[in-house]
Amino acid sequence: FQAAKPVLAIEGLTVSFDGFKAVNDLNLYVDRNEVHVVIGPNGAGKTTVLDLICGKTRATAGSIDFDGRELTRMREFDIVRAGVGRKFQNPSIYENLTVFENLEMSYPAGRKVFGALFFKRTQEVIERVEQVAQEIMLGDHLHRQADLLSHGQKQWLEIGMLLMQDPQLLMLDEPVAGMSVSERVATAELLKRISQGRSVLVIEHDMEFVKSIAHRVTVLHQGKVLAEGSMDAVQSNPKVIEVYLGH
Ligand code: ADP
Numbered sequence: 414f415q416a417a418k419p420v421l422a423i424e425g426l427t428v429s430f431d432g433f434k435a436v437n438d439l440n441l442y443v444d445r446n447e448v449h450v451v452i453g454p455n456g457a458g459k460t461t462v463l464d465l466i467c468g469k470t471r472a473t474a475g476s477i478d479f480d481g482r483e484l485t486r487m488r489e490f491d492i493v494r495a496g497v498g499r500k501f502q503n504p505s506i507y508e509n510l511t512v513f514e515n516l517e518m519s520y521p522a523g524r525k526v527f528g529a530l531f532f533k534r535t536q537e538v539i540e541r542v543e544q545v546a547q548e549i550m551l552g553d554h555l556h557r558q559a560d561l562l563s564h565g566q567k568q569w570l571e572i573g574m575l576l577m578q579d580p581q582l583l584m585l586d587e588p589v590a591g592m593s594v595s596e597r598v599a600t601a602e603l604l605k606r607i608s609q610g611r612s613v614l615v616i617e618h619d620m621e622f623v624k625s626i627a628h629r630v631t632v633l634h635q636g637k638v639l640a641e642g643s644m645d646a647v648q649s650n651p652k653v654i655e656v657y658l659g660h
Pocket residue numbers: 430435453454455456457458459460461462
């Protein structure tokens with residue numbers, strides 16, 4: 414038996430801002446079908462890690478292998494095209510368009526059609542939009558204007574917009590912030606569904622939510638990996654307890 418190669422393999426990743434190492438010699442591996450959650454106190458470097466993966470920030474040293482490609486040398490746009498999707502905390506949906514239109518615009522081929530003078534909705538786009546809308550629990554709201562959706566539904570719509578591009582790795586920054594309890598539960602199920610055949614990398618502070626979704630957890634502290642493993646293992650790790658409770 415040989416373990417499958419991780420989809421994302423980060424090794425020795427370091428970035429310095431004026432000599433301050435926000436991420437310091439980081440190793441992180443994410444497998445296919447995995448929901449991997451990064452936790453850690455404020456300033457630990459979590460956001461910077463996602464910025465490095467999606468090419469928003471350039472690494473000082475180290476490598477990010479994504480499915481055989483070296484991301485540290487690629488441009489942001491090419492990283493998206495290589496199959497990395499990132500959702501930020503504030504959804505960037507088009508409030509005055511419908512759910513259908515938001516999803517349609519995010520389809521790589523659909524975008525060309527949308528920009529064309531003669532707007533044409535192909536069967537392929539319609540089917541993909543309907544499929545994604547079902548997945549994000551908005552199948553019954555296809556023709557609702559986006560600004561009429563609840564906070565949680567808007568977050569799901571943005572996840573759907575990313576899914577239209579069929580990313581192999583989906584990264585989310587605090588996906589349940591501001592959500593109701595029932596929306597949190599539904600989002601946990603959604604992320605687990607999305608991870609099937611893909612990889613999901615999440616930054617999250619809500620430990621109950623982490624527990625409900627994480628296959629593996631990496632704890633960052635001062636730019637370094639403090640602990641890594643199952644939520645149970647990480648939670649009972651004395652070093653982790655000290656960082657969270659010791660100050
Ligand atoms: P987290 O997401 O875990 O709260 P961040 O990744 O946002 O942490 O930040 C890690 C550290 O790096 C913080 O001390 C932050 O001030 C610093 N930092 C992040 N981005 C920059 C930047 N562009 N320039 C200077 N310092 C930065």
